[in-house]
Amino acid sequence: MARGTAFRQHRAYQSADQRLGAFNATARAAAPGGGAFGPAKAALLARHVRDACDGLDGVADGIVANRAACTAERTRLESLRCVDGVDAGDTCLSDAQLAVVNAWTADHAFQGSNATYSSKGYALSGNEDDPSGFGLWATGNGDVRQSGYFVMQDSTVQYYLAKDPKADSLGYTPWDRNPQALDAMAALNDATDPDIGAFIAHGGKLIVWQGGSDAALSVDSTIDYMMQMARAVGPERAAAATRFYVAPGVNHCGGGVGPDQTDLLVALDRWVMENAAPATLLAEKFDAEGAPVQSLPLCQYPLYPQYAGPPNDAAASKKAANFICVAPQSDGS
Numbered sequence: 001m002a003r004g005t006a007f008r009q010h011r012a013y014q015s016a017d018q019r020l021g022a023f024n025a026t027a028r029a030a031a032p033g034g035g036a037f038g039p040a041k042a043a044l045l046a047r048h049v050r051d052a053c054d055g056l057d058g059v060a061d062g063i064v065a066n067r068a069a070c071t072a073e074r075t076r077l078e079s080l081r082c083v084d085g086v087d088a089g090d091t092c093l094s095d096a097q098l099a100v101v102n103a104w105t106a107d108h109a110f111q112g113s114n115a116t117y118s119s120k121g122y123a124l125s126g127n128e129d130d131p132s133g134f135g136l137w138a139t140g141n142g143d144v145r146q147s148g149y150f151v152m153q154d155s156t157v158q159y160y161l162a163k164d165p166k167a168d169s170l171g172y173t174p175w176d177r178n179p180q181a182l183d184a185m186a187a188l189n190d191a192t193d194p195d196i197g198a199f200i201a202h203g204g205k206l207i208v209w210q211g212g213s214d215a216a217l218s219v220d221s222t223i224d225y226m227m228q229m230a231r232a233v234g235p236e237r238a239a240a241a242t243r244f245y246v247a248p249g250v251n252h253c254g255g256g257v258g259p260d261q262t263d264l265l266v267a268l269d270r271w272v273m274e275n276a277a278p279a280t281l282l283a284e285k286f287d288a289e290g291a292p293v294q295s296l297p298l299c300q301y302p303l304y305p306q307y308a309g310p311p312n313d314a315a316a317s318k319k320a321a322n323f324i325c326v327a328p329q330s331d332g333s
C-alpha cells in the first residue's frame with residue numbers, strides 16, 4: 001500500500017486524457033490558415049517514409065515492420081521541405097505542413113496542479129496515405145474539422161476544460177491553462193495505473209495488442225505503459241502474466257495494409273485453461289469474401305517479422321512462413 005502510494009505520487013502520468021492535448025496540438029497545426037494536410041501531401045509523406053524504411057524488414061511490401069530502425073535520422077523529413085518553406089505543390093511540404101507532422105510525432109506534456117500528464121508522439125509508419133488512418137484521425141484528409149482529433153478535443157475543451165459550449169477549441173492553448181480542470185478530467189477518466197499486481201496475484205493473464213499504424217492511440221504510449229507496468233510489478237511477473245504484440249501496418253483496432261486478424265481470445269483461453277502461454281501468434285488478412293490473402297507472424301514486442309524468403313517473390317512475401325521474428329539491432333538496423 002505504502003509502496004503503491006509513493007509510486008503514484010512520484011510518477012508522471014502517462015495520461016489517456018492528455019492524448020486529447022496532443023490531438024489539440026495537431027488539430028491546431030492543421031487548421032485553416034496553417035498546414036491543411038490533404039491526400040496528396042499524405043501520399044508524399046507516406047512514400048517518403050516507405051522509401052526510407054519499408055525495406056529494413058527485408059521486403060518492400062508497404063509495411064514498415066522494423067519500426068525501431070525507422071528513425072528521424074533515416075526519414076530526414078527536412079528533405080521534404082519546399083523552397084523557403086512556402087507551399088509549392090504536391091512534391092514538397094511547407095513549413096506549416098511540416099509543423100503538422102512535427103506536432104503529430106512529438107511527445108507532449110501538460111502540467112496539472114500536482115502531476116505532469118504526458119503523451120508519447122506517433123511514429124511515422126509509411127501508411128500516412130491511408131485515408132482511414134492518419135487521414136481519418138489526424139488531418140481530416142485535408143479538412144481538420146472532419147478529423148477524429150478535432151471532434152474529440154473540441155468537446156473536451158468545451159465541456160471539460162473551458163466549460164463553455166461555445167469555446168473555440170482551435171484557439172485553446174496552452175492545453176494546461178486550467179490545471180485543476182486537467183486534474184479533474186484525469187481523475188474521472190484515466191485508467192493508466194501500471195500496477196496490475198493485484199490482477200496478476202489473482203491469476204489474471206493479459207494480452208495487449210495494437211496496430212502498428214494506429215493513428216488514434218500512440219503505439220509508443222502503449223509501449224511506455226507496458227514498460228511502466230513491468231517496472232511496477234517486476235519483470236518476472238510481467239513476463240509470466242502478460243504479452244504485448246504490435247501488428248505492423250494495422251490501423252486503430254483493425255484495417256490498414258497489414259494483416260489485422262489474430263484470434264487473441266483463443267490464445268488467452270489456452271493460456272488460462274491449459275497453461276499454454278502464447279508466444280509468436282499468426283496475423284492474417286482476409287478479402288471481402290473472407291478468403292485469406294496475406295499472413296505475418298505476430299511477434300512479441302520488441303521483436304518484429306523479418307522477411308527470410310526468396311527475393312523478389314510477391315507471393316512468398318505474403319506468407320507468414322517466410323518470416324522470422326527478430327529483435328531490432330541496437331544500432332537501429
Ligand SMILES: [Ca+2]
Pocket residue numbers: 053054055056057058059060061062063064065
Ligand atoms: Ca516491409
